[in-house]
Amino acid sequence: MNLTDQATPKIRIRGLHKAFGDKVVLDGLDLEIGVGESVVVIGGSGTGKSVLLKCILGLLHPEAGSIEIDGEEVVGLRERERDRVLRKFGMLFQNAALFDSLSVWENVAFGLVEGAGMALAEAEEIAIDKLAAVGLGPDVGQLQPAELSGGMRKRVGLARAIATGPEVIFFDEPTTGLDPIMGDVINDLIIKCVQELGATALSITHDMASARKIADRIAMLHDGKIIWAGPVAEIDASGSAHVEQFIHGRAEGPIQMQLRAL
Amino acid sequence: MSLFALTALAHCVRPPFYPRLIGRQMIEIGYYSLPVVGLTAIFTGMVLALQSYTGFARFSAESAVPNVVVVSITRELGPVLAALMVAGRVGAAMAAEIGTMRVTEQIDALDTLATNPFKYLIAPRLIAGLTMMPLLVVVADVIGVFGGYVVSVYKLGFNPYIYLKNTIDFMEVQDVVSGLVKASVFGFLITLMGCYHGYNSRGGAQGVGAATTNAVVSASILILSFNYLITEMFFSK
Numbered sequence: 472m473n474l475t476d477q478a479t480p481k482i483r484i485r486g487l488h489k490a491f492g493d494k495v496v497l498d499g500l501d502l503e504i505g506v507g508e509s510v511v512v513i514g515g516s517g518t519g520k521s522v523l524l525k526c527i528l529g530l531l532h533p534e535a536g537s538i539e540i541d542g543e544e545v546v547g548l549r550e551r552e553r554d555r556v557l558r559k560f561g562m563l564f565q566n567a568a569l570f571d572s573l574s575v576w577e578n579v580a581f582g583l584v585e586g587a588g589m590a591l592a593e594a595e596e597i598a599i600d601k602l603a604a605v606g607l608g609p610d611v612g613q614l615q616p617a618e619l620s621g622g623m624r625k626r627v628g629l630a631r632a633i634a635t636g637p638e639v640i641f642f643d644e645p646t647t648g649l650d651p652i653m654g655d656v657i658n659d660l661i662i663k664c665v666q667e668l669g670a671t672a673l674s675i676t677h678d679m680a681s682a683r684k685i686a687d688r689i690a691m692l693h694d695g696k697i698i699w700a701g702p703v704a705e706i707d708a709s710g711s712a713h714v715e716q717f718i719h720g721r722a723e724g725p726i727q728m729q730l731r732a733l
Numbered sequence: 734m735s736l737f738a739l740t741a742l743a744h745c746v747r748p749p750f751y752p753r754l755i756g757r758q759m760i761e762i763g764y765y766s767l768p769v770v771g772l773t774a775i776f777t778g779m780v781l782a783l784q785s786y787t788g789f790a791r792f793s794a795e796s797a798v799p800n801v802v803v804v805s806i807t808r809e810l811g812p813v814l815a816a817l818m819v820a821g822r823v824g825a826a827m828a829a830e831i832g833t834m835r836v837t838e839q840i841d842a843l844d845t846l847a848t849n850p851f852k853y854l855i856a857p858r859l860i861a862g863l864t865m866m867p868l869l870v871v872v873a874d875v876i877g878v879f880g881g882y883v884v885s886v887y888k889l890g891f892n893p894y895i896y897l898k899n900t901i902d903f904m905e906v907q908d909v910v911s912g913l914v915k916a917s918v919f920g921f922l923i924t925l926m927g928c929y930h931g932y933n934s935r936g937g938a939q940g941v942g943a944a945t946t947n948a949v950v951s952a953s954i955l956i957l958s959f960n961y962l963i964t965e966m967f968f969s970k
Contacts, residue, residue, distance in 0.1 A: 525841070528841075528844070528845055529844075530841050530844055530845075550849070554847045554849075557844070557845060557846075557847045558847050560845060561845075562842070562845045564838045564841070564842055565838070566837060566838065568837055568838035568839050568841065568842040569839075569842075570834075570839055570842070570843075571839075581846050581848070582846040582847065585846065585847075585848045585853070586846050586847035586848060631846075635846075
């Protein structure tokens with residue numbers, strides 16, 4: 472499903488530049504994500520995939536370029552407007568980033584209580600619902616995040632990301648650090664949650680099995696630019712040596728890992 | 734750093750507020766610091782009485798002990814020592830907690846959930862530091878003077894009535910007020926350093942460790958230097 476021809480894409484990124492000191496991470500990145508589309512950005516470790524997400528969320532400030540959400544420029548927004556835009560987003564962090572001073576259900580309800588100002592009792596009910604949606608019982612809600620396994624943390628993180636009914640959900644390495652079966656459980660949950668909400672999804676990963684499963688469209692990030700983008704069905708016939716090397720996981724190819732001799 | 738301080742202060746006075754979080758921090762800073770501040774104060778008062786007695790005995794001025802104790806405690810030792818102890822206890826804990834939240838992306842998560850980390854994490858701590866330190870110092874003053882009283886009366890043979898009368902006669906409002914102003918400033922500095930170094934910590938466990946050290950060291954140095962500045966403001970004529 473390629474919706475990029477539509478008049479206003481959900482997210483449009485143009486010429487995004489971001490550097491840390493001398494190290495240029497994003498170097499004129501362009502990307503469009505249509506409404507309701509699921510795009511997966513693949514790329515090696517340290518190619519700036521997380522930086523891309525953080526720029527869109529306004530956690531990092533790009534040096535140049537534009538990011539439009541629903542046609543509205545969000546780079547350089549003031550605090551109050553930014554809060555309004557952020558309410559459209561949900562994000563699943565790489566290590567779930569659960570608040571360890573709060574119980575599991577308080578984590579899930581956080582966006583509802585602090586962001587939307589909902590009453591605690593009502594928010595708790597929704598939190599329990601969302602936990603059920605990711606396959607966790609109400610008893611888990613009473614636990615502390617430190618008591619959870621990696622897979623459970625991810626699922627709680629997912630429940631927190633969808634609790635406010637966001638229009639756009641970001642997934643930062645959703646399956647990294649999980650066993651293959653739990654990874655696939657998370658993939659299924661992501662597909663289910665995104666479909667139920669009718670949300671737009673942007674994921675970053677280097678797990679190709681996960682990418683093939685959750686993506687409508689795949690984009691490859693290399694050297695700070697999107698070097699290839701296309702429907703998931705075309706990834707095996709991309710015609711790009713970089714993409715070929717990445718999806719087959721070969722050490723030899725145009726992408727050279729910078730290794731230092733010992 | 735001054736930009737950080739100004740942003741943090743701005744968030745202290747602008748809604749929304751988080752009374753529950755402010756309350757929790759007040760308990761953390763005020764209530765749980767009582768034992769360590771109390772112990773510091775009582776031993777300081779005791780040793781102060783003992784030292785000034787042996788010192789003043791050379792000039793046969795032993796009767797000045799209550800005056801020296803009350804002035805030293807309320808003006809200097811109460812606020813400074815209490816603040817140094819709280820810096821070690823609370824400043825370090827804040828830097829470690831906020832630093833861990835930073836490196837595990839919890840601060841980014843707060844932001845993503847449309848909650849400003851300055852409002853949610855930093856403002857409650859600063860408000861609690863500003864308000865609880867003076868209360869702690871009042872306690873430290875009372876306990877410190879009491880420590881001096883105990884040593885003077887039971888070891889050095891002072892008359893309890895005269896000792897107390899001298900203490901009260903010699904205690905001036907300005908001494909206590911200057912001590913409380915100091916306490917409030919120190920409370921702000923301690924929490925500001927804890928939050929600043931925690932918020933800007935980088936790179937895993939080592940980064941959090943460095944943030945904790947920096948928070949305590951910088952808070953201690955700032956306490957001692959601001960102590961001089963405030964003393965000069967109040968007492969240089």
